[in-house]
Amino acid sequence: MPDKFLKPYDASETETRLYDAWEKSGLFNPDECVARGVTSANAPVYTVTLPPPNVTGVLHIGHAYEDSLQDAVVRYHRMKGDRTLWVPGTDSAAIATQARVEKNIQKEEGKSRHDLGREELVKRVAAFAKASEGTILSQVRRMGASLDWSRYAYTLDDTRNRAVTEAFKRMYDAGLIYRGHRIVNWDPKGQTTISDDEIVYQEEKAVLYYLQYGPFTIATARPETKFGDKYVVMHPDDTRYSAWSDGQQIELEWINGPITATVIKDASIDMTFGTGVMTITPWHSMVDFDIAERHELDKEPIIDEFGKLLPIAGEFAGMKISEAREKIVEKLRGKGLVVKEEAYTHNIATAERTGGVIEPQIKLQWFVDVTRPFTLVRSDIPGIASGATLSLKELMRAAVVAGGVNMPQEGFRNAYLHWIENLRDWCISRQIWFGHRVPVWYSGENIHIGAQAPAGGEWTQDPDVLDTWFSSALWTFSTLGWPRETDDLATFHPTSFMSPAYEILNLWVSRMILMSGFLLGQVPFQTVMIHGLVRDKQGRKFSKSLNNGIDPLDMIGRYGTDALRMGLLVGTAVGNDVSFDEGKVKGYKHFANKLWNVARFVLSNTSADATPQSALVPADHELLTAFDTLTTDVTLDMENYRMYLAAEKLYHYIWHELADKIIEESKPILAGTDEGARTSRQALLLTLLDRSLRMLHPFMPFVTEEIWQSLPTKDAPFLMVARWPS
RNA sequence: GCGCUCUUAGCUCAGUUGGUUAGAGCGUCCGCCUCACACGCGGAAGGUCAGGGGUUCGAAUCCCUUAGAGCGCACCA
Numbered sequence A: 001m002p003d004k005f006l007k008p009y010d011a012s013e014t015e016t017r018l019y020d021a022w023e024k025s026g027l028f029n030p031d032e033c034v035a036r037g038v039t040s041a042n043a044p045v046y047t048v049t050l051p052p053p054n055v056t057g058v059l060h061i062g063h064a065y066e067d068s069l070q071d072a073v074v075r076y077h078r079m080k081g082d083r084t085l086w087v088p089g090t091d092s093a094a095i096a097t098q099a100r101v102e103k104n105i106q107k108e109e110g111k112s113r114h115d116l117g118r119e120e121l122v123k124r125v126a127a128f129a130k131a132s133e134g135t136i137l138s139q140v141r142r143m144g145a146s147l148d149w150s151r152y153a154y155t156l157d158d159t160r161n162r163a164v165t166e167a168f169k170r171m172y173d174a175g176l177i178y179r180g181h182r183i184v185n186w187d188p189k190g191q192t193t194i195s196d197d198e199i200v201y202q203e204e205k206a207v208l209y210y211l212q213y214g215p216f217t218i219a220t221a222r223p224e225t226k227f228g229d230k231y232v233v234m235h236p237d238d239t240r241y242s243a244w245s246d247g248q249q250i251e252l253e254w255i256n257g258p259i260t261a262t263v264i265k266d267a268s269i270d271m272t273f274g275t276g277v278m279t280i281t282p283w284h285s286m287v288d289f290d291i292a293e294r295h296e297l298d299k300e301p302i303i304d305e306f307g308k309l310l311p312i313a314g315e316f317a318g319m320k321i322s323e324a325r326e327k328i329v330e331k332l333r334g335k336g337l338v339v340k341e342e343a344y345t346h347n348i349a350t351a352e353r354t355g356g357v358i359e360p361q362i363k364l365q366w367f368v369d370v371t372r373p374f375t376l377v378r379s380d381i382p383g384i385a386s387g388a389t390l391s392l393k394e395l396m397r398a399a400v401v402a403g404g405v406n407m408p409q410e411g412f413r414n415a416y417l418h419w420i421e422n423l424r425d426w427c428i429s430r431q432i433w434f435g436h437r438v439p440v441w442y443s444g445e446n447i448h449i450g451a452q453a454p455a456g457g458e459w460t461q462d463p464d465v466l467d468t469w470f471s472s473a474l475w476t477f478s479t480l481g482w483p484r485e486t487d488d489l490a491t492f493h494p495t496s497f498m499s500p501a502y503e504i505l506n507l508w509v510s511r512m513i514l515m516s517g518f519l520l521g522q523v524p525f526q527t528v529m530i531h532g533l534v535r536d537k538q539g540r541k542f543s544k545s546l547n548n549g550i551d552p553l554d555m556i557g558r559y560g561t562d563a564l565r566m567g568l569l570v571g572t573a574v575g576n577d578v579s580f581d582e583g584k585v586k587g588y589k590h591f592a593n594k595l596w597n598v599a600r601f602v603l604s605n606t607s608a609d610a611t612p613q614s615a616l617v618p619a620d621h622e623l624l625t626a627f628d629t630l631t632t633d634v635t636l637d638m639e640n641y642r643m644y645l646a647a648e649k650l651y652h653y654i655w656h657e658l659a660d661k662i663i664e665e666s667k668p669i670l671a672g673t674d675e676g677a678r679t680s681r682q683a684l685l686l687t688l689l690d691r692s693l694r695m696l697h698p699f700m701p702f703v704t705e706e707i708w709q710s711l712p713t714k715d716a717p718f719l720m721v722a723r724w725p726s
Numbered sequence B: 001g002c003g004c005u006c007u008u009a010g011c012u013c014a015g016u017u018g019g020u021u022a023g024a025g026c027g028u029c030c031g032c033c034u035c036a037c038a039c040g041c042g043g044a045a046g047g048u049c050a051g052g053g054g055u056u057c058g059a060a061u062c063c064c065u066u067a068g069a070g071c072g073c074a075c076c077a
Helices: A011-025 A030-035 A061-080 A094-109 A118-142 A158-173 A286-295 A311-316 A321-334 A392-401 A410-421 A468-472 A487-492 A502-520 A552-559 A561-569 A582-604 A618-639 A643-671 A675-696 A701-708
Strands: A045-049 A083-087 A177-187 A192-194 A199-213 A216-220 A231-234 A249-254 A257-265 A277-279 A338-351 A359-368 A374-376 A388-390 A440-443 A446-449 A495-498 A525-528
Touching (some): A045 A487, A061 A643, A094 A118, A158 A468, A158 A502, A177 A338, A199 A321, A231 A286, A311 A321, A374 A502, A388 A392, A468 A502, A561 A701, A582 A701, A618 A643, A618 A675, A675 A701
Parallel strands (some): A045 A083, A045 A495, A231 A257
Antiparallel strands (some): A199 A216, A231 A277, A249 A257
């Protein structure tokens, strides 16, 4: 028995040493596994893509959980003998990264992005991203993640840039990407558009004003947008207003004088709200915009990009809307147009990143059309035939409904389908500078799609960049080299498994299905297991303001990676939020040491030649059979992604069966005079330890590997590539 | 408003298609440094499985309902 077993288990020394050894061996790479003969060349393929962390980020407890979950799955499949690939990468996170660098520059140099100019800013942001890349990558390694680093990808590297341009071009050519004046979510604070999914609604107490509008009374919470209102809308079935007909014109006195208004009948009006009549402001309201589109009405801007009133507001022009509101109401009161005021609670849209209040605006932006039909020439997606004509919405739906993408968690599946029902066109252009620039060039009336301007003529590139999720949506295949027809792409796509947090189900999962479906005619992954968030013991999210953050590296330093992984995985069904409990992590540190001591006992009581199982006495054979039952059970759990149960069962077996019972019973046998019983027991102990280590390895890779390296049953260079028991 | 998830021991959570006395970790109490392990060992206390109703031979598990917590989507002018 090696001397190391005489001391308690030392996680920190072991973990860094072993990770280096694994990485140097090259066996995280499935091709190397085949070359070295530890994996069969025609074995089934199993692929996982790491949800890329922000390149400038640091590892937080949520990553730690996600990495633990995926690494357990990946290691299981590798040991099962699959050609297993787990692809690493990082994300440029355009808005977040640019905002951070801008803030630094402002602080250190007192300069804004406009002072620096586009080229310089992008250079600085890119440099910052590059400089901080190493931090997150080394932290992911600390988690023990068995990623094939030779395939590392970054969303802004050359291959991924090519993928983005190609994807844009193909969608444009298919008529699925268009540029148009459409109403978008404008963030006056961030000075950019954002997508519907980047909005957070916040409750606000406001006043609902009932205003006299000619013969009608209208209710509004936003009198400051009413200057241009010249359409008054009601439900066609509303009997209170049956005297009025669609298109009828009426003269009335309004904020800044007499106007002519037109009556519009539209079924989208809620007859029970307010008075059942409203005026519309198509430029600054999604709903109003839709009504205006249906009836082909005029649209006029009232508010500018900085949230100030335009000249149409007359004397109020130039005022911020917040200060103008009360003044306008005052004027309306003076004119006797305010009928009544009542307290009112509603939700206002704010930008997730900046907290700015969203002001819908009609802007010229690029969109992905989710309802326009196209022909999918070649489809490997169950439920969608090659040559089928369908919309992206239908594609996203069919891919899940027909089981091409298996979403075993019914709740998330419903949420996904519900989201698709309500989906609008996806606004993909952003008015920032860092990220994938829209690959479109203009020269007068001419448009060219591509990374470079065409030769000859004066071409200018679109100034906007793409929504960061546009490139992320390509991730499962851009990481494998697409649009080039690489061997990797042919071999490893569609991927097998994806496990993102439910926060990004809509932002990311659905868009991967969209892009993969359209561009490859494949699903991006066969099974998606949505996981929950890690919260503190009170169930709160971790946040800077609560100061309740947990640094995974700190936990690793104190208890070891194996313990942290177990503490996060055991006992929380995938999809539920994980309540982080340091005590639990500590408990699994103790477990790692327990295992260490089991190994010490077994190794110091067996000799290297005590391995043949044929000599087992009946009692020992029975214990081995009992273990086989556990093996079957745990394997089934692993196959069904119930890692939390598998890990708990192994823990329970090793501590309360193997250590508490079997080892205790073994002491008299090993000290006894019955040679046959003793040899049999030695063989049994060695076998049970060996197989326990194999099955525990996906969860606690380090301590199991370290012990296994000293076992006489060792039959592979690493436990990492040894065979899963059956 | 529409939809989803959750409510099990003091705390945090498991309980896989309904099946014997409902489990784990931490915590608590008692006794132990017994040569694998004090990062440990032995033992103990602690639950009307949110409330009510139903289906069933049998329910923490399925159905209905009430209450509470959380989340998603939509959104009211």
